């Protein structure tokens with residue numbers, strides 16, 4: 001079982017929902033549990049919101065890319081933007097750290113991604129954008145067997 | 147109201163459903179009626195199936211592109227492939243014409259597109275692929291007023 | 293969309309958002325029942341079979357539950 005897709009969309013808040021629907025449609029053939037599906041949607045929301053709010057400073061008309069693929073039970077999701085980038089990725093990942101406290105951000109986006117996914121890889125270059133790679137094994141099928 | 151997206155996906159039959167879900171997620175902010183959404187999903191299915199079966203002769207691993215945009219109430223959808231192309235577009239559009247009668251194709255794909263959408267433009271070049279542009283005005287908002 | 297349509301008399305003017313919101317309530321209820329009975333989250337397919345809906349309907353309705361209230365409020369008026 002193998003598949004791939006790439007969605008490119010405008011940096012508008014309504015596209016957070018588009019990204020969520022697309023990723024759930026894409027993962028449907030893996031028959032995830034509803035819990036797994038909601039976890040994946042949550043992390044996609046976090047990464048897309050980050051691209052819009054932080055990467056592009058809430059400016060619309062910019063490109064965000066959502067790439068998804070699976071091979072057997074492993075789902076790989078990559079969200080990338082060509083925005084401002086992150087100076088210090090380690091600091092950005094710290095729980096509660098936010099560079100936009102004025103927007104009432106929780107600073108928990110990366111922490112949520114790390115908790116809900118098996119693997120999170122953030123690469124960023126200031127001025128050139130950010131790439132967040134997320135991996136998760138779908139274990140639904142094992143569970144169904146007991 | 148304005149938005150745009152492009153989905154690129156593998157020429158696999160399970161991606162017909164992905165394309166349908168993605169387009170419905172994209173048009174959600176236009177708050178369509180049931181009928182409008184079913185019409186749009188149906189024409190997307192027809193065009194994507196054509197790209198897979200005719201464009202790529204049911205071979206997977208090839209790219210299909212679904213581009214969607216709206217400005218105010220007009221939805222524009224473009225489905226393209228880099229497959230075999232169509233020799234004679236006028237003939238291909240004839241109701242009941244199919245080049246694959248052995249697959250029990252109805253030959254009604256283009257007819258359905260023309261019936262459900264306001265505007266259909268097919269451009270194709272043999273050996274280079276096919277591009278189907280579909281336009282539809284969403285009139286839902288007017289209807290809600292009664 | 294079959295299931296969504298079953299909920300409402302569709303004269304062609306019914307908003308998708310309304311059908312999806314109703315379906316979303318059914319999904320939530322069924323998911324809770326399943327959790328109680330089996331002690332784990334149902335898979336997408338299990339829910340689809342329980343509710344006799346397609347995977348597209350499940351995906352759309354799941355998301356509709358989260359969409360801004362305003363859309364539904366106007367629909368229900």
Ligand SMILES: Nc1ncnc2c1ncn2[C@@H]1O[C@H](COP(=O)(O)OP(=O)(O)O)[C@@H](O)[C@H]1O
Pocket residue numbers: 046050051052054055056081083084085086092093097098099100105106107108109110111130
């Ligand atoms: N795509 C991005 N582009 C630029 N900066 C980002 C991006 N994603 C995250 N960041 C930086 O990392 C910080 C932490 O992100 P996160 O944990 O999601 O918290 P929050 O979004 O609540 O600030 C952000 O405040 C921001 O400085």
Ligand SMILES: Nc1ncnc2c1ncn2[C@@H]1O[C@H](COP(=O)(O)OP(=O)(O)O)[C@@H](O)[C@H]1O
Pocket residue numbers: 192196197198200201202227229230231232238239243244245246251252253254255256257276
């Ligand atoms: N993307 C495409 N690439 C190549 N040929 C196509 C494509 N789409 C349509 N065609 C040609 O147009 C014909 C008519 O298409 P359609 O009306 O959908 O009927 P059907 O798919 O049932 O054959 C097809 O049989 C095929 O020869």
Ligand SMILES: [Mg+2]
Pocket residue numbers: 046049050105107108109110
């Ligand atoms: Mg965040």
Ligand SMILES: [Mg+2]
Pocket residue numbers: 192195196251253254255256
């Ligand atoms: Mg056809």
